[in-house]
Amino acid sequence: MFGELKSILSKVQxxxxxxxxxxxxxxxxxxxxxxxxxxxxxxxxxxxxxxLKKGGFSSIAFTxxxxxxxxxxxxxxxxxxxxxxxxxxxxxxxxxxxKESFKPSLQEDSRQVSTDEKLELTRQxxxxxxxxxxxxxxxxxxxxxxxxxxxxxxxGSEIAEDLITTRIGGLISSKDGALIQNVRVGIGGSHGFALxxxxxxxxxxxxxxxxxxxxxxxxxxxxxxxxxxxxMAGVFTHEAFGHFSEADLIEDAxxxxxxxxxxxxxxxxxxxxxxxxxxxxxxxFYKYDDEGVPAKRTKLMNYGVLRGRLHSRRTxxxxxxxxxxxxxxxxxxYAPIIRMGNIFIEPSTLTLDELQSEVGNGLYLLDHLGGQxxxxxxxxxxxxxxxxxxxxxxxxxxxxxxxxxxxxTLKNIVAVGNDLVLSKSGGCGKGQMNYRSCNGGPHIxxxxxxxxxx
Amino acid sequence: MMEKxxxxxxxxCNQAEIYSLEEIADxxxxxxxxxxxxxxxxxxGLSLRIIKDGKLGFAYTKNLTNREELLQNAxxxxxxxxxxxxxxxxxxxxxxxxxxxxxxESLSNTTLVEECQSVCEQIAPHTKGQVNVSAYRAIVHRxxxxxxxxxxxxxxxxxxxxxxxxxxGSYSAIHRRVINKKFVxxxxxxxxxxxxxxxxxxxxxxxxxxxxxxLFLPETVYTLIWRLQSATNGKNIYQKVSPLxxxxxxxxxxxxxxxxxxxxxxxxxxxxxxxxxGVACQKFLIIEKGTLKxxxxxxxxxxKMGIPSTGHGYKSSMWGGETVSFKPFPSLSHLFIPxxxxxxxxxxxxxxxGVIVAGALGAHSGNILNGDYSIGLAPGLYVEDGRIVGQxxxxxxxxxxxxxxxxxxxxxxEQHPGSGGMFPAILFEDVNVxxxx
Numbered sequence: 012m013f014g015e016l017k018s019i020l021s022k023v024q025x026x027x028x029x030x031x032x033x034x035x036x037x038x039x040x041x042x043x044x045x046x047x048x049x050x051x052x053x054x055x056x057x058x059x060x061x062x063l064k065k066g067g068f069s070s071i072a073f074t075x076x077x078x079x080x081x082x083x084x085x086x087x088x089x090x091x092x093x094x095x096x097x098x099x100x101x102x103x104x105x106x107x108x109x110k111e112s113f114k115p116s117l118q119e120d121s122r123q124v125s126t127d128e129k130l131e132l133t134r135q136x137x138x139x140x141x142x143x144x145x146x147x148x149x150x151x152x153x154x155x156x157x158x159x160x161x162x163x164x165x166x167g168s169e170i171a172e173d174l175i176t177t178r179i180g181g182l183i184s185s186k187d188g189a190l191i192q193n194v195r196v197g198i199g200g201s202h203g204f205a206l207x208x209x210x211x212x213x214x215x216x217x218x219x220x221x222x223x224x225x226x227x228x229x230x231x232x233x234x235x236x237x238x239x240x241x242x243m244a245g246v247f248t249h250e251a252f253g254h255f256s257e258a259d260l261i262e263d264a265x266x267x268x269x270x271x272x273x274x275x276x277x278x279x280x281x282x283x284x285x286x287x288x289x290x291x292x293x294x295x296f297y298k299y300d301d302e303g304v305p306a307k308r309t310k311l312m313n314y315g316v317l318r319g320r321l322h323s324r325r326t327x328x329x330x331x332x333x334x335x336x337x338x339x340x341x342x343x344x345y346a347p348i349i350r351m352g353n354i355f356i357e358p359s360t361l362t363l364d365e366l367q368s369e370v371g372n373g374l375y376l377l378d379h380l381g382g383q384x385x386x387x388x389x390x391x392x393x394x395x396x397x398x399x400x401x402x403x404x405x406x407x408x409x410x411x412x413x414x415x416x417x418x419x420t421l422k423n424i425v426a427v428g429n430d431l432v433l434s435k436s437g438g439c440g441k442g443q444m445n446y447r448s449c450n451g452g453p454h455i456x457x458x459x460x461x462x463x464x465x
Numbered sequence: 466m467m468e469k470x471x472x473x474x475x476x477x478c479n480q481a482e483i484y485s486l487e488e489i490a491d492x493x494x495x496x497x498x499x500x501x502x503x504x505x506x507x508x509x510g511l512s513l514r515i516i517k518d519g520k521l522g523f524a525y526t527k528n529l530t531n532r533e534e535l536l537q538n539a540x541x542x543x544x545x546x547x548x549x550x551x552x553x554x555x556x557x558x559x560x561x562x563x564x565x566x567x568x569x570e571s572l573s574n575t576t577l578v579e580e581c582q583s584v585c586e587q588i589a590p591h592t593k594g595q596v597n598v599s600a601y602r603a604i605v606h607r608x609x610x611x612x613x614x615x616x617x618x619x620x621x622x623x624x625x626x627x628x629x630x631x632x633x634g635s636y637s638a639i640h641r642r643v644i645n646k647k648f649v650x651x652x653x654x655x656x657x658x659x660x661x662x663x664x665x666x667x668x669x670x671x672x673x674x675x676x677x678x679x680l681f682l683p684e685t686v687y688t689l690i691w692r693l694q695s696a697t698n699g700k701n702i703y704q705k706v707s708p709l710x711x712x713x714x715x716x717x718x719x720x721x722x723x724x725x726x727x728x729x730x731x732x733x734x735x736x737x738x739x740x741x742x743g744v745a746c747q748k749f750l751i752i753e754k755g756t757l758k759x760x761x762x763x764x765x766x767x768x769k770m771g772i773p774s775t776g777h778g779y780k781s782s783m784w785g786g787e788t789v790s791f792k793p794f795p796s797l798s799h800l801f802i803p804x805x806x807x808x809x810x811x812x813x814x815x816x817x818x819g820v821i822v823a824g825a826l827g828a829h830s831g832n833i834l835n836g837d838y839s840i841g842l843a844p845g846l847y848v849e850d851g852r853i854v855g856q857x858x859x860x861x862x863x864x865x866x867x868x869x870x871x872x873x874x875x876x877x878x879e880q881h882p883g884s885g886g887m888f889p890a891i892l893f894e895d896v897n898v899x900x901x902x
Contacts, residue, residue: 037790040545044704049792050545053538055510055527071505074527078507089503092574096500130545148704184834189708191835232674232863232899263496264595266633344787346504383826386635388858390827390841412831412839414861440784463839463861463899
């Protein structure tokens with residue numbers, strides 16, 4: 012493969028260029044209720060070329076090798092067009108070229124497992140909720156994505172890396188009259204098919220929650236002290252804080268950049284946050300990012316003080332900060348952008364019981380339903396929750412969405428638990444999808460959270 | 466190429482269909498009124514569906530370099546036993562909406578950059594807010610052939626320019642988009658609208674939690690529409706999980722509200738004469754004067770319900786993705802809400818106390834199928850006695866659309882591009898707003 016890529020790069024006349032070719036395999040098995048609605052394994056491929064010329068940096072994604080020459084011309088023209096319009100030429104942080112072919116270690120390679128077996132395993136999990144009468148339907152989806160990446164740069168990098176992501180995820184819908192409740196379920200990860208085996212308990216547990224939600228009452232809108240479980244703490248860390256640790260999101264947003272100064276005391280002094288794509292056996296693992304930069308454990312917040320940031324080569328140079336290896340693409344259709352790998356709040360000492368006692372009266376919120384951020388404001392949902400009365404969880408509540416201000420909430424995290432759980436399936440849609448986006452944390456206690464209710 | 470594949474598939478299956486897509490697109494973006502990026506893409510792809518002995522097979526590729534392998538992938542997928550009891554349609558003489566303006570071919574990235582720059586220059590000096598502008602142009606060529614003899618193709622052109630004025634410390638923005646089949650200068654009145662709205666909300670307002678008037682701008686109406694799309698989707702009707710199952714021909718929304726799908730309306734880009742299964746498109750009522758009129762289907766779920774496809778089988782997903790990799794699925798993507806009688810400023814002037822939802826956070830979250838929504842305001846503008854008094858922070862609007870949409874008070878007299886269609890602003894009464902107070 013590198014021969015063809017070298018030949019394309021040799022046609023580029025620029026200060027720097029890189030090209031990534033990817034072959035992407037996708038295996039899908041989908042059940043809607045009892046019925047199998049999709050099954051198949053397919054392969055797609057494509058190229059992404061990036062060119063830095065006279066201070067302008069531009070990219071083009073193309074499908075066919077025969078379009079390479081036209082793509083080279085377009086990327087060069089676009090880079091020159093940028094260079095004519097920008098006052099400060101783009102620079103890339105220095106990076107020595109690397110040559111490596113990296114294969115992740117897997118507990119059972121899903122590529123060696125037959126499609127029949129994948130189908131049967133998915134069916135088996137799908138059948139767990141469907142045994143029960145109050146379950147109206149399910150969507151259960153086996154998704155296996157393999158990315159074989161080949162990266163070549165004009166600085167001599169020549170890196171091949173495979174990323175293999177497997178998951179079985181879906182939605183369990185319960186129904187009582189016109190009331191419908193949905194619970195998400197997801198298992199899997201990035202280190203092998205074995206992670207998908209023996210997970211019946213997870214499907215049983217989520218099925219039971221789907222029933223219980225039919226009887227739960229909608230939470231009342233208001234301001235609460237809350238305990239967030241690791242899934243909720245993880246999505247807070249990702250949505251509210253993590254995105255603003257991504258240098259490309261704040262680079263040209265002066266008011267955000269001013270707040271996110273390294274050294275600023277942004278959080279409560281008990282708060283430590285790290286992003287580490289090199290954590291073995293976690294969903295967000297990779298060795299090299301899509302600029303050929305090795306991934307690095309990056310401390311983002313140390314006892315409430317902002318200590319680091321996630322970078323691409325371009326932003327590391329622009330901010331004068333160290334490279335972190337966080338510039339990642341969804342696949343061959345996109346140039347890479349800055350993404351989180353495995354981001355988490357570091358655990359401390361308190362047990363869940365102790366956190367609930369400290370809340371006294373409030374809410375215990377579990378399992379995120381996705382979230383969104385707009386800078387200082389964020390919103391995300393919880394699958395379910397419990398009212399905490401006198402330090403103990405009591406009745407179940409549903410229809411929970413919370414909103415808040417990032418900076419205020421970082422200060423309002425007043426206690427951190429002693430457990431740490433990282434997510435097993437993910438999906439962050441920052442313009443492109445990242446199925447390996449992993450987040451987590453321990454249980455945490457947050458004061459004064461606005462809950463939207465219903 | 467495609468014909469040869471169809472012929473090969475025809476030899477081993479009962480029916481076959483090939484869908485191909487080619488797309489060229491270029492985009493330029495300005496952040497804080499400075500050029501940030503220019504990116505291009507040139508993609509192609511193809512998918513194959515086959516039906517054999519009542520089973521459905523599916524495969525796709527980006528490069529049709531190996532027909533045998535693609536056909537084999539589709540044949541392999543038959544083994545799972547996905548039901549394929551429907552027939553691919555024979556569609557001839559579809560109405561061809563006017564989807565292509567040839568001038569898009571010569572629209573250069575230089576013009577995109579200059580137009581973005583011009584918009585920045587017209588706005589930036591008049592506001593303290595950060596100005597972000599992005600523009601793109603795209604050319605899409607689509608073709609569907611099947612073994613019944615259907616051979617349909619279309620070429621579409623699209624141009625879009627989005628302008629945002631951001632509130633300090635956030636990506637919350639007053640936003641509006643221009644869309645067309647060809648390059649157009651962004652009208653001055655749109656820029657003035659953005660400036661007026663932003664500058665009126667310059668200070669911070671702190672309303673108390675409670676029920677009040679809530680005005681969704683066209684850009685946030687999709688929050689409500691997504692829930693309606695879900696509840697009227699043929700898949701959810703077939704699976705008996707829609708809260709609207711038994712509500713056909715009943716009045717479920719305020720009488721002022723009509724909502725229809727019209728892929729044939731070619732005043733806007735992306736009009737379609739046929740869906741992604743080669744079924745002819747039609748103007749299609751979902752809600753007529755508040756009354757539920759139709760659920761929408763593709764071939765698969767139509768067959769399940771014993772009715773024909775309504776022409777709503779699209780290869781799309783909520784989160785983008787590779788089009789050719791998706792199987793067709795019921796989708797409403799050309800929605801219109803007819804305009805009402807009042808201008809936006811008149812609507813605001815009737816609000817005694819309320820919020821304007823100018824941006825929604827978390828519209829994808831919550832129990833969508835049940836109609837529930839609970840969104841962060843990003844931004845929300847607080848109105849008192851008919852006047853915008855400031856921006857509301859840390860606030861949520863929440864409800865259930867089957868309650869909220871009964872409370873429509875006023876509809877704007879103009880339509881604007883929103884996600885999934887063209888919508889006017891809509892004012893509702895007595896909706897829950899939660900704030901820090």
